[in-house]
Every structure is written in structure tokens, then in C-alpha cells.
Amino acid sequence: MPVSARVQPPAGNSGNVIRDSALGIVPGTLEPYLALNAAVWDAGPLPAAEVELARLRNARHTGCVMCQAVRYDVAISDGLTEEKVQMIRANEPDAELSPRERLLVAFVDQYNLDPAGMDDALRSALRDQFSEAELLHLSLLVAWFNGSSRCAVALGGMPEAMPRMEISIPR
Amino acid sequence: MNWIVEGLDREQLLDRLPAISGPFRELYRSVYRLPQVAPETLELCRLRLAQLHRSDADFALQEVPVSAEQRAQLQDWPRASVFTDEQRACLEFTEVHAMDCGAITDAQADAVKAHIGEDGLVALLQALGVFDGLIRLGLLWQAAPVGVHQHAS
Numbered sequence: 001m002p003v004s005a006r007v008q009p010p011a012g013n014s015g016n017v018i019r020d021s022a023l024g025i026v027p028g029t030l031e032p033y034l035a036l037n038a039a040v041w042d043a044g045p046l047p048a049a050e051v052e053l054a055r056l057r058n059a060r061h062t063g064c065v066m067c068q069a070v071r072y073d074v075a076i077s078d079g080l081t082e083e084k085v086q087m088i089r090a091n092e093p094d095a096e097l098s099p100r101e102r103l104l105v106a107f108v109d110q111y112n113l114d115p116a117g118m119d120d121a122l123r124s125a126l127r128d129q130f131s132e133a134e135l136l137h138l139s140l141l142v143a144w145f146n147g148s149s150r151c152a153v154a155l156g157g158m159p160e161a162m163p164r165m166e167i168s169i170p171r
Numbered sequence: 172m173n174w175i176v177e178g179l180d181r182e183q184l185l186d187r188l189p190a191i192s193g194p195f196r197e198l199y200r201s202v203y204r205l206p207q208v209a210p211e212t213l214e215l216c217r218l219r220l221a222q223l224h225r226s227d228a229d230f231a232l233q234e235v236p237v238s239a240e241q242r243a244q245l246q247d248w249p250r251a252s253v254f255t256d257e258q259r260a261c262l263e264f265t266e267v268h269a270m271d272c273g274a275i276t277d278a279q280a281d282a283v284k285a286h287i288g289e290d291g292l293v294a295l296l297q298a299l300g301v302f303d304g305l306i307r308l309g310l311l312w313q314a315a316p317v318g319v320h321q322h323a324s
Contacts, residue, residue, distance in 0.1 A: 005287040006280045025290045028205045029198060029297050037192035043190035061275045116225070123174045135175050136188040140195060143308055147300020152271040156280070156294055171252040 004155025018170045022155050034171065040144050041074060041169050044137030048072065048082040053088050054104050054138060055145045061112040062149040069162035070170060075151055082164075096128050104138070111142050173314035180317035181309045199305065202298040203235060207291040210235040211260050216265040216295070217302040218245055223269050228315040229306045257286035261295055268299050 007022040014020055018034055039049060052075030059067035071085070084101075087094035093105045103126055110118050126135060152158070176187065185192035203210045214235040217264050221229035222245065232301060244251035248262050260282040267275045309316055 002273045003277070006277070007283070007293055022289075022293050023297070026205065026297065028207075029201050029279060029294065032194060032201045033297070034199040036191070038196050039191045039194045044188065111311055112292040115307040118174075118313075119309060127174070132176055136184065137191060139308055139311065140188065140191045143301075143304030144195065146307075147297075147304045150268065150303075151293075151300050153272045154268060154275050154280070155293070156277075161312065168231055 003156035003158070005155065016170045017167065023151075024029045036049055036144060037148075038169060038171055040141045041072070044141065045131065045133045046137045046141070048074040048078040049084075050100070050104060051075065051140075051141055052080050053084070054108050054142055056085055057088050057105050057108040058112065058142055058145045059137075059149055061108070062146065062153055064149040064153050065158045065160065065162050066152060067145075067149045069164055071164060073166050074169060076166065084100060099125075101131050107138060108142055111139075111146065173312045175312055175314075179275050179314065181305075181312065181314040182316065184312060184314050195301070195304075198297075199301045202301065205294045205298075207294040208261070208287055208298065209257070209307050212261050213295070213298050213302075215241060215245065215254070216261055216299060217257055218242065219262055219265050220269055220299070220302050220306055222246055223266065224303075224306050226310060228317075229309060232316055248288060260286050262297070263297060264295065268296070269303065276278065 005022075006124075007025065009020060009022050010019070016034075018024070018037065019030065020155040024030060041048065044051075052072055056068065068089075071080070084097075087097055088101070088105060093102045097105070103122075106122055107126060110122065130138065142154060173181075173184060175184060179187075185196070202208075203213060214233075214237050217234065218230055218237070221227075221232075238253065240253045244253055248254055248259065254262070260279075264275065264279050264283050267279060280292060283295060287295070305316075308314075
């Protein structure tokens with residue numbers, strides 16, 4: 001059941017999807033919000049395709065229709081295919097995913113479902129496949145996307161379904 | 172003991188990737204400076220999230236002073252008399268947001284807006300996002316938030 005929008009966005013159209021959203025009515029967080037969003041894409045060691053896979057897996061957990069409909073152009077340029085996206089969105093990770101991709105899914109699931117309950121086997125596998133910097137990048141991007149996705153859901157105003165749409169990182 | 176870089180607390184782990192943790196921390200700090208929501212109200216919401224996540228370390232932290240009575244009665248806030256109506260509306264919203272952000276009702280959102288406005292609701296949501304994120308990271312990494320100021324109880 002769609003929820004009506006609980007907050008009106010600011011008047012005007014800057015062309016920036018974050019500034020033009022309800023987030024735009026809180027100027028005190030707008031610049032830090034934009035800076036963090038850009039940093040998550042630009043400033044970490046994980047490639048854009050892996051960032052996008054983690055973001056989309058997270059969006060599945062939060063139930064954000066818009067987050068699930070969006071594809072970032074940088075991830076597509078990095079080689080992300082729609083076939084891979086559908087594998088990530090399945091209940092269980094597809095066997096055709098690489099070990100790294102399966103671990104990305106496991107990490108995002110653990111963050112959402114039981115952050116305190118990660119077992120030794122998953123920790124060990126993550127350490128084997130990812131560098132320290134990559135693990136920190138993955139952690140922070142999931143924390144970021146989870147918070148922003150929850151915010152989008154709680155603000156309401158989303159339809160039950162949206163078509164796939166390709167966008168650029170708002171800056 | 173954290174499993175990414177042994178021996179480091181949460182703040183030290185964040186320091187290892189400053190290009191991203193820097194902007195994260197700036198957003199975190201910025202929510203306490205917002206005019207839309209009293210920092211004490213935000214702190215109560217952060218503390219309630221720590222309780223819901225069973226993160227004793229995050230509950231022990233103090234970002235903004237709140238009274239000892241409010242800390243002591245936070246778990247039982249619906250029956251306690253030491254919270255304002257604004258704080259109650261935000262705490263109820265926080266609890267549902269933590270469990271299922273899609274389950275927040277219009278009445279719960281309206282109750283928040285009645286006290287702090289539409290921009291206050293957005294500010295609260297942004298704050299809950301970074302509070303919840305940092306608590307979850309501490310639990311996921313098994314890294315206590317040592318290194319920041321502790322609540323002296």
C-alpha cells in the first residue's frame with residue numbers, strides 16, 4: 001500500500017535529485033549529505049559495479065522502490081549488467097556470482113539482519129577476499145545507503161513500482 | 172575485538188579510511204547542530220537505538236548531555252514522566268524506524284511534524300540514519316566506540 005508523501009520538497013528545480021527532494025528543506029545537512037554520497041562512489045577502493053551491487057542488495061532489504069529502480073551510470077560503465085543485478089536481487093545468491101559478489105551479498109544481509117551475529121567463517125572469508133580498505137569502504141557504503149534508503153521509505157510518496165532508470169551521481 | 176584490524180576501536184577503524192569516514196563524521200556532527208530538532212531529543216533517540224541494538228557501548232557514550240533520570244527511564248519511556256511530548260513523539264518514531272521503516276504510520280509521522288515540522292521530520296530521519304549506521308558498524312566490526320567522550324554515570 002503506497003504511503004502519501006509526508007513532506008513537500010522545496011520549490012524550484014536545480015536538476016540535482018537530492019537538492020530537489022525533501023532533503024532540500026534541511027540546508028544544514030544538505031552539503032554534508034552530498035559530500036558523503038559523492039565520497040562513497042569516488043573515494044573508496046571498491047569499483048563502482050561492486051558499490052552498486054551492495055547498494056541494490058541493501059535496497060531490497062529496506063524495501064525502497066526508488067532505490068531498487070535506479071541504476072547509477074558509473075556502475076554500468078564499470079561493467080555492471082542487468083543480469084548480474086537480477087542475481088543480486090534473488091533471495092539466495094546465485095551460484096553464478098563470483099565468490100566476491102556472494103560475500104558482498106552476505107555482508108549486506110548480515111548488516112541488515114543481525115549486525116552483531118557475524119560468524120567466524122564469514123569474517124575469515126571476507127578477510128581473504130577483501131583488503132582492509134575495501135572492507136571499510138564496504139561497511140561505510142552499506143551504512144550510508146541503508147540510512148538514506150530508510151529515510152526515503154519513511155518519507156513516503158513512493159509508488160508500488162517504478163521503471164528502471166539510469167542516473168548520474170548527484171553532486 | 173574487531174576482526175578487520177586487530178586492536179583498533181571503532182573511531183580508529185574509521186580513521187583508516189578518512190576520505191569516506193570524514194564526510195560521514197561531518198554529517199553525523201551536523202545533525203546535532205540543526206535548529207529543527209533539539210540536540211537533547213536527538214541524543215535520546217540515539218540512546219534508544221543503542222538500547223534496541225543492545226549496544227551497551229553506544230549507550231555509554233554521551234554526545235550531548237541528557238539528565239540521569241531520562242537515561243535511567245529511557246527503556247520505559249511510554250510510562251515515564253520525565254520526557255516531553257516532543258521527545259515522546261520522536262522516540263516512538265525512532266522505535267518503528269529501527270524495526271521497519273516501512274511500518275511507520277501517518278499518525279506517527281504527523282505526531283513528529285506537529286512538534287518539529289516537516290523539516291524537523293527530515294532532520295530526524297537523517298539523524299536516525301547516521302546513528303543507526305554507526306551503531307550497526309560497531310556491532311558488525313565488534314569494535315567498541317572507545318576514543319570518544321564517555322558518559323560519566
